[in-house]
Amino acid sequence: MTTTHTVPGTLLATTGITKRYGSLTAVDDVDLAVGRGIVGVLGPNGAGKTTLLRILATVLAPDRGSLSLLGLDPASPAARTEVRRRLGYLPQSPRLYTGFTPLEMVDYVAILKEHTDTARRRREAASVLEAVGLGDRMHKRIRTLSGGMQQRVALAAALVGTPDLLVLDEPATGLDPEQRIALRSVLAETAARGCVVLSTHNTAEVAALCQQVLVMDRGRICWSGTPAELAGEAEGRVWESDAEEPTALRSWLTGPGTRRHVGTPPAGAALAVPTVDDGYLLVTRLAR
């Protein structure tokens, strides 16, 4: 089995990974080093987030560059299998066997994660379903569950086997606010012992959950840091007024009826406290 040498504490590292689909470069020369905790990947549609997460989940092999997951190089089949034993993966918009119950679905995934002790496996499947708030629905057919509940079944399938590395592509899709808060606790537990990488469009989710944020655009990581640092990027560059502002990179009408602007404020502008949203907008606009 191939092991790779990375900085101690690093659970996930990439060097120059690139993935192309024909003439489109979906992931372009990405370098990463991530330890324990939760990493959020932000970016506009088509930025390459899903492709990057598929590479990190060993589903796709990069065309170029090297990858180390949990200290192993997944390019080797034996190492890839070993990584997968310790990996949980939630793809974007996953489909399930709708004739199964949540318990049967999660149990099936656990079998394929090579958990062969039936009694223990069933207990763990029930336990992760409890953790995602489906304890009372685990014996209902999946086809009778709402979209949000089906998303939680898929999340439970990713969580089964207490993975050290959890790769989640838009895990909060279809979840209501209460379920989102429950999701945060579940992910925080996993992050206490390993690494969680999640992609999202929801900057509030990132601010609440993540220790590290990566902003992707056109296949590249154009910014990385903490959520506070991302908000800090917009320090002194967010203001509010009643009128359109020609110097603004981006403006929008807020609920109370004033306009919020991100860009270079004019003299005497009423500066506002920046949010992760503002920082993200600024970073992605400046990257273009």
Place this chain on the structure above:
Amino acid sequence: MSGVLVQAALPTARAVRWRPGLALTGVLLVAVVLGRAADRSVDAVLVVAAAGLAATVVAGLQDPAADLLAAVPVSVMRRRVLRLALVGAPALATWWLLDSLSTTTSSGPGPLLALTATGVAVAVWAPTRRAVLVGASTPVVLFALHRVLPTGTASDVVGRWLTDPWWVLAIATLLCVAGRRR
């Protein structure tokens, strides 16, 4: 690993869509019984059965939860072999049942196996998203082309699954093995 596949067999069988295969089996049985009752040859039904059952077996590779299962330690190839075994065994049994009900001398299960292996090979090498659909269509397309094309070289080549099924089976199996990492 074999223990994992044994434990996975029952839920995998439950995840397979059996209705198309059962419907096809019913239609084929009726056709053979009616043919026999009318004292007519059912050779054509057996050829149709080979193409239809092969398409059904290849279609059994379709896994709706493939994305969710993409990063489990049991590889997609092993999961496909399990599905083929689960769907292929009843298909072969159906073919033998139809064969035993017919009164003509059979050419054996070669055409069924050759078409199935060809469909699987196409599914292995076709672009991922439509791979199983293209693979499952292959036996039907080969059957239709063999019936439609005028006698000649093209028809001979397309009809190899009927005239030289074991060679076709061997070549298709090699292609499957060569594409096992895809």
